[in-house]
Amino acid sequence: MQLERIGVALRPRTSPEAMDLGMTMLRAHARAVWLAWFAFTLPIFLLCQALAWLLGAPWLGLLLPWWLRPLFDRIPLYVLSRAVFEQAPTWRATLRAQWAWPWKRTLAALSYLRVDTNRSLRLPMELLEGVAAKQRRARWRVLSRPLVGVASGLTWTCIAFELTISLSLCIFAVWMLPSESLPDSMRDMNQAFTMPAFRHALVWIVWGVTYLSMSIVEPLYVAAGFALYLNRRTQLEAWDIDLAFRRLRQRLLEAGVAMVLLACIVGAPSIARAADKHADAEPAPQNIAEVFHQPVNDKDALFARKAAEVYRDPRFGQEHKVMHWVLKKPWDLKPPKPSTDSSGGWLAIFGNLGSGLLNLGLWALLAAVVAALIVFAVRHLRGISMPAIKPAEKPKALRSSVVHEAPVPDDLPAAVRELWREGRRREALALLYRGSVQRAAVALRMQPPIDATESDWLRHARSLEDAARRERLIIIVRTWQLAAYADRYPGDADIDALLSGWPAQQVTP
Structure with missing residues (x-):
């Protein structure tokens, strides 16, 4: 594996930290991601609009690009999965590599998994690991168990963000129009929609705003899901510990080479030959796909057998959290710890007493506010009339x-x-x-x-x-x-x- 070449700090993170890491990765490789994105998605988007125009169904111009988003998500994922190992590809290399990636899971994402809210987390597992169906289901149970809610929340947040961008752009366009050119009522709006020029211009504006908002949000969505996937792999497989041991091994090898050179100088050719044999036996570096592939090494039959046993173990991947509530009483003053400074104990007692009194005072104030609100509501419901205030006459000049x-x-x-x-x-x-x-x-x-x-x-x-x-x-x-x-x-x-x-x-x- 090539974990030594990874360009991010591997450590267990919380889910918000992991998604923030994804945004940072996307900003670092924004040029490579969006160049490949526009080179791949823009022709398909224009083809969808042309099809909708020929069929006379403008709604297809919105439905087809939305339905093809799992296909579009392959582009930012490919760039980021290579860029994380400091091998950011060009947009031409990204487009050429799409033919080599598996298409079976993409077709599944375009059909019965299209409305899956966990697509951002499922996408890297299916495209980068390339495992069999049975093992993929087991992998998905392990990977998604603590992240289902997070991935779904990411999906709905990105949907809301995209709708906000689209509505903001449309409102900004309407805001820039002079007031006398806007329709006076809904009846005038309906009459404006009957005008072919107005209707066609509005359709193209909506199509353009939709594509722009999708191009902004979708790479962010894929990057955040990929970072969640990396963080989960780090938690399960201890990539950070593995990387620390690899670096320690590298330092020991460098020290061993220094000792070999010293032995060669003093005339120990046997040790030099042993070092040469060890260098010849060093395995060649593997490609990026082997970092994500499961199991790590298919040639190691013992590892594959043990991994299969672990997958079958019902305790694998389970987490247990125990939570209980403890009533916190501010008047329970614990005795201070023994201290050589006698003044410190008295200060702790007075501090705890003051904090308890302040806590009680705040609760009393809250109770008084709630009581005042209840009294006000009761009096208002009983019909206490307020003096009528005549509206001020509008100035003649205005x-x-x-x-x-x-x-x-x-x-x-x-x-x-x-x-x-x-x-x-x-x-x-x-x-x-x-x-x-x-x-x-x-x-x-x-x-x-x-x-x-x-x-x-x-x-x-x-x-x-x-x-x-x-x-x-x-x-x-x-x-x-x-x-x-x-x-x-x-x-x-x-x-x-x-x-x-x-x-x-x-x-x-």
């Missing part, structure tokens, strides 16, 4: 719609000019805005909505058939917005231009 504030005079341009000459510019523009949108509603043959805002009238203006009228109404609404919300008023010439035609003046269509 109202979003001023269409129904006052009736519009018949001679709208004269009324607007009179207010403008008196210096009441805001009132003049408000009157112009009210009159314009009311006459636009008449032109559109609609009842002016009581809660319509400036953005609503900008959308309604696009329904006018006359381009000149459409532009004039948009300019009037924009002018009122700048005055109402930014205190930016037009000049006298601009006012005269706005009052020179429709909708300020009623013109027969």
Whole structure:
């Protein structure tokens, strides 16, 4: 085995520590992982989208990539399993090596094991060990016994993380759109979906966001599962102890070589010949697959027989945890240990007494808070009425719609000019805005909505058939917005231009 070449510190870790190790391994070899990932998955993803487009079923563009994820998981696992031994392959070597890896278990993962929540832990065992079916089941029972909940939790966490990324990207895209271009209601949304251009653009955006979020999360998922697998193998097979003995053996061999050289110098050729024979008998280094393969050496019949006996032993791989509760009493002051310093014992007694009193005080405070909450709830349920608070009237300057504030005079341009000459510019523009949108509603043959805002009238203006009228109404609404919300008023010439035609003046269509 080549445990000496492993690039991570082998030691038993907790499950969170092991998953964090997987993330660290992925960051260290991110370039190799994601280059191979995109080179393998992107063509397949585009082929799935083309198939969904030809069949006229956009939902296939989401279902097929999701179903093929066990196939995609082979890529990051291959890179990390080689990179952990400081042999990170290129993306071309990764793609070529996929033909040599077993496909039977991948087909199983794509069929009856597709909804297995322990795929991240099962994947390295099936692809790296390559054992028979009967022994694989026994191996899985041993490996997964303490990690089933952890692996399932990792799966659901990654699903939630991926959904968060997808929804965040979609919300960000909607947030960047101007408010007047968004649908006003669900009815308008349904009408927008009937437009082919809008529907096709939305489908491609959803496909792209789904692939991007999958490409971010899936390698993290595989790396965390691979690190859990390595940690479990370290716990079961004591790889850290094995590695320590190998290093000790190497130091002893180096010391032995030094002694052989010294013997050669003083003229002991027999010892030198023995050392040469020992060097010739040294086994050649094995490949990476033999590190993960079970049993460690198929040629060792004794080891294989003993390993089979251990597998059959019902006590193999079992763990027993005993837990019991002990009531902790703060007033039970244990006598201090004998000490040469007499002041230390008294300090310990006072410290324990103070901590006990503080603990009792906190419990009393908690009881008082709970009692106060119960009293408040009882009084509230009995119908103790609180004085009604009238909602504050919305300031006139911040109202979003001023269409129904006052009736519009018949001679709208004269009324607007009179207010403008008196210096009441805001009132003049408000009157112009009210009159314009009311006459636009008449032109559109609609009842002016009581809660319509400036953005609503900008959308309604696009329904006018006359381009000149459409532009004039948009300019009037924009002018009122700048005055109402930014205190930016037009000049006298601009006012005269706005009052020179429709909708300020009623013109027969």
